[in-house]
Structures are given as structure tokens and as C-alpha cells.
Amino acid sequence: MSTANEEHKPEEFAEEIREKSLRKIRSQKEKRKGLWHGLGMFGLVGWSVATPTLLLLLLGIWIDGTYESKYSWTLMMLVIGICLGCMNAWYWIKRESEG
Structure with missing residues (x-):
């Protein structure tokens, strides 16, 4: 039996990866x-x-x-x-x- 927290973990993980990827791409474009x-x-x-x-x-x-x-x-x-x-x-x- 799964709880509500366990159901949102994959989405939270995907969102975290998306944010990190966007930050890395932005950093490369800005040549920081x-x-x-x-x-x-x-x-x-x-x-x-x-x-x-x-x-x-x-x-x-x-x-x-x-x-x-x-x-x-x-x-x-x-x-x-x-x-x-x-x-x-x-x-x-x-x-x-x-x-």
C-alpha cells in the first residue's frame, strides 16, 4: 500500500533534475x-x-x-x-x- 508521499517522489525527483539541468544550461550560455x-x-x-x-x-x-x-x-x-x-x-x- 503506497502513501501520498511515495506517489509524489518520482515527480519531485523529475522536477529537481529539470531545475538542475536548466541551471546548468543557463550557466553554460552565460559563460559564468x-x-x-x-x-x-x-x-x-x-x-x-x-x-x-x-x-x-x-x-x-x-x-x-x-x-x-x-x-x-x-x-x-x-x-x-x-x-x-x-x-x-x-x-x-x-x-x-x-x-
Whole structure:
């Protein structure tokens, strides 16, 4: 003898499968990026800012140590490195969002 709950289980199961299939198809059409893609972009942005910042910072330290100047080349190169790094990160994010 079957109960009312047992009679609705196949329909509920079919509905659940249909919803999951539609969600998967919609995700493929929208080309949503996964977790790994997001983490990869996070790393790319971090390195695209950190690399020019550190390189120009080292250059500024070297200039300050080598030549006498009333200006702090370390500070100037740090600011320039951060600006270049942010422009670099903006370029990569814009490029990724377009394609």
C-alpha cells in the first residue's frame, strides 16, 4: 500500500533534475566563471600591481644609495610603481571582462 508521499517522489525527483539541468544550461550560455577563474584573476591582479611596485621601489632605493639628492627617489618610485601597477591591473581586468 503506497502513501501520498511515495506517489509524489518520482515527480519531485523529475522536477529537481529539470531545475538542475536548466541551471546548468543557463550557466553554460552565460559563460559564468568558476571559483578557480576568480582566484586566478585575483592572483593576476595582485602580481600585476606588486611586480612593478617592487621593481621600481628597488630602483628608487638604489638611486638613493648611489646619488645624493634632496628628493626621495624611493618614495617617488614607490608611487610611480603603484600607479603603473594599478593601470596594468585595470588593463587585465578590462581585457578579461571583454572576452
